[in-house]
Structure formats: C-alpha cells, structure tokens
Amino acid sequence: MSTSSSARRDLFSSIFSLAIIASALFVTQRFVLPLLWAVILCIATWPLYLRVLRACRGHTIAAAAATTLISALVFVTPLVLGVVQAAHQAPALALMVANANNAGIGAPQWLLHLPLAGAEIYDWWAATLGQPHGLAHLLQDGSIARLHSASEVLRTVGANALHRMIDVGFAFMALFFFYKDGLALRGQVSAIGDHLIGTGRWELYSTKIPTAVRATVNGLVLVGLAEGVLLGLSYELAGVPSAVLWAAATGVLAIIPFGAPLAFGAVALVLLLKGSTVAAICIVVWGTAVLFVADHFVRPTIIGNATALPFLAVLLGILGGVETLGLIGLFVGPVVMTLFVTLWHEEKLFGRERE
Structure with missing residues (x-):
C-alpha cells in the first residue's frame, strides 16, 4: 500500500x-x-471506594453501592437540609418577593445618614427598587417581571428545584456505575492516553488530574461548608x-470565591432593616474575618x-472556570x-535537554 x-x-x-464521538x-x-x-x-472519592472495596472483600457492586450512599449522605444532606428549611419559609418568602416586585421596596431612611454617597444611594434605591416592578428591571430577568403572586413564585422556583434534583439523582446513579466499572475504565483511558501521547507523558499528566480534583x-467544598457553619452560628446568636x-x-x-460576602452582606442588610445595627456590624466583621482566613490561608x-x-x-483557574463554565468550572x-x-x-525541561 502506498504512503498516500x-x-x-x-x-x-x-x-x-x-x-x-460528536x-x-x-x-x-x-x-x-x-x-x-x-x-x-x-x-x-476514589480512595474511599478502594477502602470500601477492600472491606467488602472485592465485591464491586456492594462497594459501589456503599460508597455511593456515603457520598450522597455527605454531599446531599446539607442540600436537603437547606431545601427543607427553604420549604418551611417558601410561602412567606414567595409572598415577600411578589409584593416587592409589584409594589416596590421603599428606601430606608438610614441610607441618608451614610457618609460620602448616602444621599446618592437613597436616590438610586428610590428610583429603582422603590418603583413597581423595579426588582424585575434591576435583575433584568423576564421571568421575574411576570411574577405577580406568591403561587407563581412558588411554581417557578419549584419547577427549577425539581429540574436540579433530577440532575442530582442522575449524577449519583452514574456515580454508582463509575465506581463499579472504575478499574476497567481507568485501564481503557490509560491505554488510549498511552497510544495518543505516549506512556511517559500520559503517566505525568494523568497523575495530576486526580490530585487537582481532590x-x-x-x-x-469542605472549606465553604465550614464557613457556612461558622457564619451560621453567628446568625443564630444575632437572632437572624x-x-x-x-x-x-x-x-x-x-464555595464560590467572593460569594460569601453576598450572603452575610444580605443578612446584615436584613438586620439593619430590623433596626439591629450593632448585630449587623458584628456579622460583617465576623464574616470578613472568616472569609479573610479561608481565602488567604486555608484554601491556597x-x-x-x-x-x-x-x-x-x-485564583485564575477558579474564577476563569466559573466565568466560562459556571459552577462546574470551579473544579x-x-x-x-x-x-x-x-x-x-x-517544556522548560525539554528546552534544557535540547541545550
């Protein structure tokens, strides 16, 4: 056969x-x-699966089921607790959102006493959030503009939550099969990698991916949940x-860099609207301290x-990933x-060898 x-x-x-493939x-x-x-x-969680597999004496199905259950308990339990709490508060919250969108949110008078730009902030609030459907214009989301009642808010939020829960369920179903067939899949992927880029390079790069993911x-995730616990205790003490x-x-x-200030800032705003100025300041100070330690020392x-x-x-990997791919871009x-x-x-090593 010819070369061509x-x-x-x-x-x-x-x-x-x-x-x-396409x-x-x-x-x-x-x-x-x-x-x-x-x-x-x-x-x-692959190291955990290997330990469970040894405990199950090599029974892959039992080990995969047990590890999937453990992973679900660890990662889904906080989500379920949040959903349950949200369900308890959903009617009141939905009514508040609908009323705020339809009637507007009056600008608090204490904004006028803020130094520097207090009057400007008050005027902006009055011109946007203070107007009917001002919340919809601020968020620039057509779905919000159509929310006229609490039932519509609940129906929209419920549909989105159900969609996300289906995705979560499918992800854990797939996780079971990845555990069960993981050893075979790893061998197949390694064979493809060896064929495409060579054994040495594949071993170099393939060992970096699990380390980076874990x-x-x-x-x-773990640091973010710890921040939630620490700040949650302060919310309870402040009477939020x-x-x-x-x-x-x-x-x-x-979990998202710079996402925590949105949460404790909103809590502080709620306390301010209730007139608990000292508690709001304490929440901001404590939240800033926790965030500073977590983002500058623990996570790096x-x-x-x-x-x-x-x-x-x-930092570039995390922020760029979120900007490009959304939440999964974090990883x-x-x-x-x-x-x-x-x-x-x-490449630096290859350059030195060529020299």
Whole structure:
C-alpha cells in the first residue's frame, strides 16, 4: 500500500472516529453536566471506594453501592437540609418577593445618614427598587417581571428545584456505575492516553488530574461548608430570622470565591432593616474575618500545596472556570491550570535537554 493511500485511510479513520464521538455527545448532551459532576465526585472519592472495596472483600457492586450512599449522605444532606428549611419559609418568602416586585421596596431612611454617597444611594434605591416592578428591571430577568403572586413564585422556583434534583439523582446513579466499572475504565483511558501521547507523558499528566480534583473539592467544598457553619452560628446568636436557611445559603455561596460576602452582606442588610445595627456590624466583621482566613490561608494552602500551583494560578483557574463554565468550572478550572503548569515545566525541561 502506498504512503498516500495509508495517509488517506488514517485521515478517514480519524474523521470517522470524530464523527462517532460528536454524535454521542449530541445524543447525550442533556446529561453531559450530571456526568461531569459524577466524574468529579468519583475522582474525589476514589480512595474511599478502594477502602470500601477492600472491606467488602472485592465485591464491586456492594462497594459501589456503599460508597455511593456515603457520598450522597455527605454531599446531599446539607442540600436537603437547606431545601427543607427553604420549604418551611417558601410561602412567606414567595409572598415577600411578589409584593416587592409589584409594589416596590421603599428606601430606608438610614441610607441618608451614610457618609460620602448616602444621599446618592437613597436616590438610586428610590428610583429603582422603590418603583413597581423595579426588582424585575434591576435583575433584568423576564421571568421575574411576570411574577405577580406568591403561587407563581412558588411554581417557578419549584419547577427549577425539581429540574436540579433530577440532575442530582442522575449524577449519583452514574456515580454508582463509575465506581463499579472504575478499574476497567481507568485501564481503557490509560491505554488510549498511552497510544495518543505516549506512556511517559500520559503517566505525568494523568497523575495530576486526580490530585487537582481532590485538592479543589477539599479547598472549595469542605472549606465553604465550614464557613457556612461558622457564619451560621453567628446568625443564630444575632437572632437572624431563618438562621439555618441563611447558613445553608452561605455555605453554598462560600464555595464560590467572593460569594460569601453576598450572603452575610444580605443578612446584615436584613438586620439593619430590623433596626439591629450593632448585630449587623458584628456579622460583617465576623464574616470578613472568616472569609479573610479561608481565602488567604486555608484554601491556597490546601489547593496550592497539593497541586504545586502558585496562588495566582489557583485564583485564575477558579474564577476563569466559573466565568466560562459556571459552577462546574470551579473544579474544571484548577485542573486545566494544573495541566498548563505541568506543560510549562515540561517544556522548560525539554528546552534544557535540547541545550
């Protein structure tokens, strides 16, 4: 066979393979996001699965079921608690949102006493939030403009929550199969990687991905939940209404960099509107202190030390991932930056060898 015929056959073979991959992604596009979450959870908890597998004496189905249950309890329990608390507060909250959207929210008089731009903030509030449907214009979301009653708010929020719960359920179902067939999948992926980029390079890069995922999960999720607990205790002491619900929201937002200030800032605003100025100031001070320690010491230490990434690379990976891919970018971004830094050091090493 001539060289040109061989090259043509390789080209057609590559096009055929890419067409199959593209078709599979097109058919399963609705489930790509839950599958990615399952992959991240599987990588993050794989050492736990291996321990459970040894305890189950090699019975993969029992070990996969047990580890999936443990993972669900760890990651879903806080979500369920937050949903339960939200359900208790949903009617009152929905009525408040609907009324605020329809009638407007009056600007509090204490804004006029703020230094520097107090009067400007008061005027802006009165011109936006203080007007009927001002909340809808501020958020620039057409769905909010159509919310005229508490039942409509509940129906919209409930539909979105049900959609998310279906995704969560599918992700944990996929997680079970990833555990069960994980050893075989890892061997198949390693064989493909060895074939495409060579054994040495594949071993170098494949070891970086699990480390980056586990470090990111520990540095973002676990630290974020810890922030939610610490700030939740302060909410309870300050007498914040629905303190558990606010704590759950803080824990979720704290996973995202700079998300926690939105939560404890909203809590402080609620306290200010109630007239509890001292409690609001204490919440802001305590929240700022917790956030400073977590974001400047704990998270960079956990993620940076495990992945050998500089702090700037960690920050760019997290923020860039969120900006580009949404919530799942929190975990994909640091992995990409880890691979990039690995490539950077590899190229430097190759450059020295060539010299």
